[in-house]
Amino acid sequence: MKLENKVAVVTGGAKGIGMEIAKAFAKEGAIVIAADMGDMAYEEKNVHGYKLNVTDSEGCKAFFDEIISKFGKxxxxxxxxxxxxxxxxxxxxDxxxxxxxxxxxxxxxxLTRYVGPKMEAQGSGSIINISSVVGLFGNIGQANYAATKAGVIGLTMTWAKEFARKGAQVRVNAIAPGYVMTDILKTVPQELLDGFAKLTMLGRLGQPEEVAKVALFLASDDASYITGQTISVNGGMRL
Known part of the structure; x- marks a missing residue:
């Protein structure tokens, strides 16, 4: 039980990669709050759904206050x-x-503007930002998406410095998945999926569970000396 007595928040936790991360954390003993605008696509012991629009700063503050009031951390x-x-x-x-x-x-x-300082005050915590292979290499037709995912990596390195600067054991890392079989890819024609698979050294697409396992590692004490890093989970993608 690597996350026993831990309180975890997973945004976009109703389905896809977020769902698998939430389930993996719960199975390792964490109390998980899956924050999402959509309805939960599953039921898992110790995973609690919460409707949240992350673009709403006041809503994020109210969510943060509620979680701290209920769990204390x-x-x-x-x-x-x-x-x-x-x-x-x-x-x-536009x-x-x-x-x-x-x-x-x-x-x-x-959300991190509230959670990061709280972790700093309590002396410990792990923040995991989900970036993308596109944030590292760019991609035609995804200028907006690539910009955000590259920006997430910049935030990761900045927050790793900020929240640990007074000695708190707060770790901040990013995961950059490649092509992972979520609902979005399930609508893509098979010939295109086969082409994506050929771009990887392993010759296949990823599964959400494989990203969740890396998130579990980064969240746990197994990664106690890892911070400010971006871990690619892309099957050896060559772009």
Whole structure:
């Protein structure tokens, strides 16, 4: 039980990668709050759903206050909530740009601005930001998404310095998944999925559970000396 007595918050925790992270944490003893705008796609002991729009700063503060009032602490924060609105740069609308920036970048800031200092005050904690292979290499038609996921890596390195500067054992790391079989990819034609798989050294797409295992490692004491890092979980993708 690697996370026994820990309180964890996972944004975008209703389905996909967030769901698998929440379930993995709960099975290792954590109390998990899965914050999401959508309905929970599953039931798991010790995973509690909470409706939250991460772009709403006041809503994030109210959520933070409620969790602290109920549990007294937050040991783990996974900033996983994210969206895509793809278009070539010359065709990208203001709405597409702003929506992705607000969820994927501002949303990460909105919750961490409260949770990070709390972890610093309590002397420990683990923040895990979900970036993307696109944040490392870029991708045609995803200027908005790539910008946010690269920004998340910058936030990760900054917060690793900020929240540990007074000696607190607060660790901040990022995970950069490659092509992972979530609901989004299930709508993609098989020939394209086969092409994505060929881009990897392992010759296959990833599974959400494989990202969750890395998140579990980073959340636990097994990663007690790892901070400010971005771990790629992409099967050896070559872009």
């Amino acid at each position: 937050i040991d783990i924060l996974v900033n996983n909530a994210g969206i895509t609105k793809d278009a070539m740069t010359r065709k990208m609308t 709405e597409q740009w702003d929506a992705v920036i607000n969820v994927n970048l501002k949303g990460v800031f909105n």
